[in-house]
Amino acid sequence: METEREDPERVEAFLQRIDRGERIEADDWMPADYRRQLIRLIAMHGVSEIMGALPEKEWVPKAPTLYRKLAIMAKVQDEIGHGQLLIRVAEDLLAPLGKTREDLLDDLFSGRLKFHNVFHMPAPTWADAGIIAWLVDGAAIITQGMSLSSSYAPYVRALQRIVEEEGFHIQHGESICMALAEGSPSQRKSLQEALERWWPALMMFFGPRETDQATSHQQANLRYRIRTKTNEELRQRFLTKYVPRIRSLGLVPPDPTLHFDAEKGEWVYQQPDWNWFRQIINNQGPRSQARLTLKHLTYEEGRWARAVLAQA
Amino acid sequence: MAASVRDPEEAKATPDFPALSELLWQLADDDLLIGFRASEWLGLGVHIEEDIAFASIAQDEMGHAMTYFQLLEALGMGRADDLAQLRPVSERRNSILVEWPNGEGDYAETPHFDWAFTLVRHFLYDQFEIIRLEGLCQSRYAPLAEAAAAILGEKAYHRDHQQLWLDRLLTHGAESRARVERAVAQAAQLAGDLTDLGPWGNQVAEAGWWPGADQAGARWQQAVESFLGRYQLAPPTWSCPGNGRRGDHSPHLDAALAVLSEVYRQDPLAQW
Numbered sequence: 001m002e003t004e005r006e007d008p009e010r011v012e013a014f015l016q017r018i019d020r021g022e023r024i025e026a027d028d029w030m031p032a033d034y035r036r037q038l039i040r041l042i043a044m045h046g047v048s049e050i051m052g053a054l055p056e057k058e059w060v061p062k063a064p065t066l067y068r069k070l071a072i073m074a075k076v077q078d079e080i081g082h083g084q085l086l087i088r089v090a091e092d093l094l095a096p097l098g099k100t101r102e103d104l105l106d107d108l109f110s111g112r113l114k115f116h117n118v119f120h121m122p123a124p125t126w127a128d129a130g131i132i133a134w135l136v137d138g139a140a141i142i143t144q145g146m147s148l149s150s151s152y153a154p155y156v157r158a159l160q161r162i163v164e165e166e167g168f169h170i171q172h173g174e175s176i177c178m179a180l181a182e183g184s185p186s187q188r189k190s191l192q193e194a195l196e197r198w199w200p201a202l203m204m205f206f207g208p209r210e211t212d213q214a215t216s217h218q219q220a221n222l223r224y225r226i227r228t229k230t231n232e233e234l235r236q237r238f239l240t241k242y243v244p245r246i247r248s249l250g251l252v253p254p255d256p257t258l259h260f261d262a263e264k265g266e267w268v269y270q271q272p273d274w275n276w277f278r279q280i281i282n283n284q285g286p287r288s289q290a291r292l293t294l295k296h297l298t299y300e301e302g303r304w305a306r307a308v309l310a311q312a
Numbered sequence: 313m314a315a316s317v318r319d320p321e322e323a324k325a326t327p328d329f330p331a332l333s334e335l336l337w338q339l340a341d342d343d344l345l346i347g348f349r350a351s352e353w354l355g356l357g358v359h360i361e362e363d364i365a366f367a368s369i370a371q372d373e374m375g376h377a378m379t380y381f382q383l384l385e386a387l388g389m390g391r392a393d394d395l396a397q398l399r400p401v402s403e404r405r406n407s408i409l410v411e412w413p414n415g416e417g418d419y420a421e422t423p424h425f426d427w428a429f430t431l432v433r434h435f436l437y438d439q440f441e442i443i444r445l446e447g448l449c450q451s452r453y454a455p456l457a458e459a460a461a462a463i464l465g466e467k468a469y470h471r472d473h474q475q476l477w478l479d480r481l482l483t484h485g486a487e488s489r490a491r492v493e494r495a496v497a498q499a500a501q502l503a504g505d506l507t508d509l510g511p512w513g514n515q516v517a518e519a520g521w522w523p524g525a526d527q528a529g530a531r532w533q534q535a536v537e538s539f540l541g542r543y544q545l546a547p548p549t550w551s552c553p554g555n556g557r558r559g560d561h562s563p564h565l566d567a568a569l570a571v572l573s574e575v576y577r578q579d580p581l582a583q584w
Contacts, residue, residue: 064575304488
């Protein structure tokens, strides 16, 4: 059905629905390109939640107190739950193309489907678990908050729940970071080091600043109201929200140029290494291969159990 | 039976107090280790929905451990986190069954975890814990009776989860059935100390801390063997490479405790 030539009038009527602010449902007619852009975005978001569980999961069995053990388990479980919600949304979009969840995971393992650049980074200390939950989730909620006004209704419904839960995650992360910031010199040092380790990843989180020539994907996503803000708008919003909080914990972002330019009305910051960014998103980041290998290994070793469920 | 005891100071003054504290160590250490083993699965589940389900079980077990360590804290044994994380292996009272690894390899690098063993082990443990909790609901130590009633409500879901999986694995194909059979044989060689009541065993029942403790082992064995019998699985011979209830553990417990307490040990006096 998707390969048939699309009636231009039908496409135009669809775009008018978008312009009127209507929400599209899974069973509504949609142009193949709209479906393609949604799959690209939502499948990537879904597998990023699944892969995003891995850096923090390293700290689940090691979390310092019984209370923290319970909290981080619930947090990481939520992330996998978000992955499940999003993959269900993607599955509905893939069904008319004859594709399934297995195809998505195969694409992840083969490198055709990317996961978010921030989850390729190492998390060598407990403080990293705090920084991830506080600031990486803080960045994620800014992107996801924007997507709440997306034109695709099933995505919006999943995001409403996700954004609500991310709010708790940020509190969980902030609580870990505050305990370390108010703790011993060695705890404070580990927190500052974790911030320094994650800072370039946080600056890369939203992607490069758009030039006048936005990519065709970006243009399409804005046209379809799948997204409504640029990368740079989101990054500025993150800096406005979090730099004061980071400093209030006595932490120093590792960027001597970082300041708010009142005249321009925006944050000035040192550009991260965008060549490195491109390597990372092509699975050449510090922990890309290790995490893909871990996920792939356990996925293959669980195949026999999934086969039983498929028969039952 | 003696009157119910609510006050920790009063409990400590009874001549049977060593039997109560011994029982609480068994309860707390069992749930800490089974919760830890379940938590190692997080992110590695056989499918996404199962990952989420088993993470709930891991949280429940760890939450139960926290409840028991808090009861011990209230009895003046020390801070709950110190008790969970700093006690030497020789003082641990969990069964060897729950300290045993999920399989080969490290959870963070190259885990080759055995899902069939994980399910069988957890099923054996759930079955025992339910019997134990049913008795503990009538414990003479009122704070324990109240905790047991709350925990028992969650355990039925755990056992159902494990049983549903085992039922499917045992009835859908030779490969999965063979995996469960191997897992039962392996777990049977580890579970011999699960029903051991430890050095104060007789007093645990007689003092009313755990009414019915003296019959718990037989009830557990009957329940497990009846379940296995439904699938034409022969009753195994139960044994154990040590006795966790008496502090005689496998080297796997040292390794588990090193991971579990790695961060806390950096500074046990700090706020985390």
